[in-house]
Amino acid sequence: MPAAERHLTMVYVEPIGTGASGRLPAHPHGYTRERYARALDGVIDHLGAGPVHLLGHSHGGFVAQHYALTRPDRLAGVILYGSAPVTGPEHFAEAARTMEAFARRNAGRPELKGVLDTWQSLGGLSDDEGTTRAARGILPAYLADYWDHRERYAPLFSITGTFVSGLDDQGVPDLIDDRAALPSIKTPALVIAGRHDVICGPRWANELAAGIPGAELVTLERSGHLGHVEEPDAFTRAVTSFALATAG
Template sequence: MTVQLYARDVGSGTPLVLLHAFPLSSAMWLAQREGLASRFRVVTPDLRGFGGSVLGDDEPSIDAMADDVARMFRTLGVQRAVVGGLSMGGYVAMALCRRHPDLVLGLVLAATRATADAEPVREARLRQAERLERDGATKVLVDEVLPGLIGPTTLQRRALIYGRVRGLVQATPPLAAAWAQRAMAGRREAFETLRNLRVPALVMIGDEDALATEDEARAMSDALPNAELLVIPRAGHLCAVEQPDLFNQAVAEFAAALARTSR
């Protein structure tokens, strides 16, 4: 079936499409919608099954998620956009670059990686997917995924942010989370896509990220023909949520420069 994504669409100017992390929804981009909509058209879709978007009956795949986003571009009348993705959203953004390169004006990759899953990670995803389907509850995500999403500085000093992220994880539909875990487990590596990218890119990583590493961010930056790498201090995996001002400033400067050169 064809899935139409629910998307929040605010502001005007150069379109900025932001793709959320697992196992959250577009609600994670609240500070980006508030901080960037005065300068850009900020579009934050819920990927299929999450938030306000239905899951559909397709086989789990990151490519299907990328095609959903491409369909959303057409529905909203967006011809090209700066596309940003954090973690799972980064996998979808890279697949969009491979399958629909004409839609991408610039690429922002945060807390993600271009490699396929190592076998232990893949096995953990599939085990969690089975448990999500069996239990019909998010306990496995709260127990096993949530601890890696937030850095120690946020845990110690930003209790409200941790509480908000925990609430978003608990609100995740279990079947959508299972589908997404299977999609991520089956994804291919994306270095060829990055090497062939014809638009500028910004790669970001939190210096306290326990799930993606600075080495992996550097490998993506090195593979891209035109990229800059930014390490965000005192931020874990959800760097856009933990350090929104630094994240927004970097994205705004990157997107503004692109808007100037693409006129």
């Protein structure tokens, strides 16, 4: 998020199990929100920082919600970006509906069949190689206007993925439904959504903003799931304004 770096000190965290961060002994299992939260504790301790602003994108938003619920004293503010208050069947059903709408909007586009085939394959992923292929294959659906700006978005296809199972150490799915708990979040909150996000779109952003007392909602009208790339100026304005206003 280089545009935000002009205004804020940005610290990027590669979640445990991904990138250059270490893997758990039970990999690909055990990556629960509480385990991610404990890793965040270590990062904040290492930085020696006071209360911080925590921005969580996509699955990172689920972790950020959990952090705001369990460690509010460590936060000056929380930014839930392209996220949702719930996972599991209800979330998947909404994603299936928005993917169908995406397919209708882009009927006849090159590569559409490959995107839809990738979507159907997501439940069968089992290794890093397949996860990387899927991350690249689904990418056009995660952008509001991919086919109008293919050259601009071409560098995104260098993305790599790490397979994690979504199961805890005992093999139990780490399903999420924070809706009943959202009113107890007292940390200042900003919710950001892309109007055309197929996986964590406006429905979920509205539920998050309605559930968290005093939360601010920003909808990026020309974005999908990657608004910081699609509308970097609008995204940066929202994040910067919120962070400065809640810096204490």
